[in-house]
Amino acid sequence: MHKYLIKTLQGLEDTLAEEIRQLGGVDINIENRAVGVRGDKRLGYELNYLCRTALSVLTPLREGIVQNEDQLYELMQTITWHHIFDIDKTFLINVVCYSDLFRNSHFLAQKCKDAIVDQFRQRFSRRPSVDKDADIRINVYIKGDNAIISLDLSGAPLFKRGYRLETGPAPINEVLAAGLIALSGWNKKMPLVDPMCGAGTIMLEAAMLSRNIPAQYWRNDFSFMHLIDFDPALWRAVKETARPKPVNDLPVLIGRDINRHFINLAKSNAQQAGIEGILWEKGDFFNYVPQSRNGMLLFNPPYDSRLPLKDAVSFYSRIGDHLKQNFGGWEAWIISSHLQAVKRVGLKPSRKIPLFNGPLECRFVHFEMYEGSKKNE
Template identity: 35%
Template structure:
């Protein structure tokens, strides 16, 4: 691919289980021709789309631009074909690089070796042409190359996001086990929240679900506070185009279209939530209180509840009793509630002692979880 091409493959990576959610979000943003993959979706687009999606997409981890796709039969094939690409048309040797990705092929004895081969090919292109070479930075590269190999097929892409897009830029405080921001955005969309019904998180922690819910309801992009993107390090970076996209966003939404409430029994968590909210104009419109979850009961307009309670992952943390109390609270105080929760503790989930109406396998980072819906009907459920 030449960097000036106007139509190319764009791959948006996400977490397992959220591919359909990401596809639906793209449709909402008026994209079509969407191809659903494993932990990713693909579209065709241009650099306007790359800039727009890095800012606006909520449910993707990274935005990749495909550079080349080819077949190999040996390790040497990978080096030779990677070296044929005009890397110096993409960036200068003054930029630090890294090659990361996934390898599923018997051609290689080590899954890390292909990354080294591609890195060597890139370095040799610059050394041969300029007598200089880019430095390698595994932790904070300015240019991040994505390598995907399955059997004999290779795809090389540019990661235009750089650091994962769940690094939104708004989190200044975190709890012991914060919910990943992209996961939070995906759960909100998967739950079907209409962005109008009062929203409640009774275990709000440092406030990730509250912030993402408020951003979704207000229409403000989740990455509005993020300033670093790897595409800014490319030779074709168009600052005027980027600023035209960025400045179109209405960032001054102080009044939310619905009530958003977060409670937590920990005063330190509520303080962290308020600090994470304060960068946004709607901060005062999100209500936060230090209290126990069962201090809440449904009002005339039932709450939409989505929460991430403790999983019991930490040493000495007993949650079975807590989950039993959640079940009692739902039955006795939360009639009419649409209640969703995510947890990795399958034994504790049984203690809720209520029949879930929906169950989805998802991941919170690397932790396998179950995302469950409990519909608390008043009276018997109509058939």
């Protein structure tokens, strides 16, 4: 059995834990921005390949008390590195340190690198190289005098799915987009519309979900593939089991944006992913009237802090008016960091979920527009 620690964005821990539960993980334990679980090697591959809300998958190698740099060096030396990776692989150390005992995490990373390099040199008279796009990623987490040395099995963060060529002006990260869809409770059947879709991330993640396309279907490189214990047959079996099967009754998915450039960008991202069937339309949300009697809107309107928005408050109150007047029978989920402006939507939210979009504290807010609510006003 291996221990895994799967990192995610703040606010998506429960969503990730549910994904892991569905994969059959045991001893699931929810932490801050991470979920711990135990399982076999297959689970490690599945966590990387399938979890839509995972940012990276770590597996701890050693834990110990360290009160100075030399003790950290010693702790690193207790691991037999050439049993883990081959001398021709490149490696990179990432140190995260919350401790008054250590001042300089760059120096700590140097010390850890020295421990690995010295061990290889002693044995082979050669050393592996360090590289910023390294094959092998080693994570050193220090809190107080406690150090945990882990392997990052993912490598590049898992929001890099491999389908997105270009991003819009204020793109939402793929992991957050997948998390929003999960939190919204969208049932994969009802029409889903992102009326301000930018590069189309939310719609692409929704399309992948409804077509059962694995989160990392297009990605070919993970750190675990460079480890000595990599099992190619097991990896092929994981991918084969998860191969998407044709789905009947695909939902209506519509991505719209006022800016033609973003619609073209979203289209080329969909093309790159080989995803067909999303309707991409250029148009102003304030002129948009839906075709169906019910459905879900899920969007992130421009954030005042990142996109020029002359008057955020009146923009959000216009969104509210438009929803009330034209979307009776629909529900809407809006994510925004403009907490004041969101209040001006003028509908009573039935849920408000705190989340982060990068460094920006956000609310993900749910509104229900009852049929006939316009008449009742």
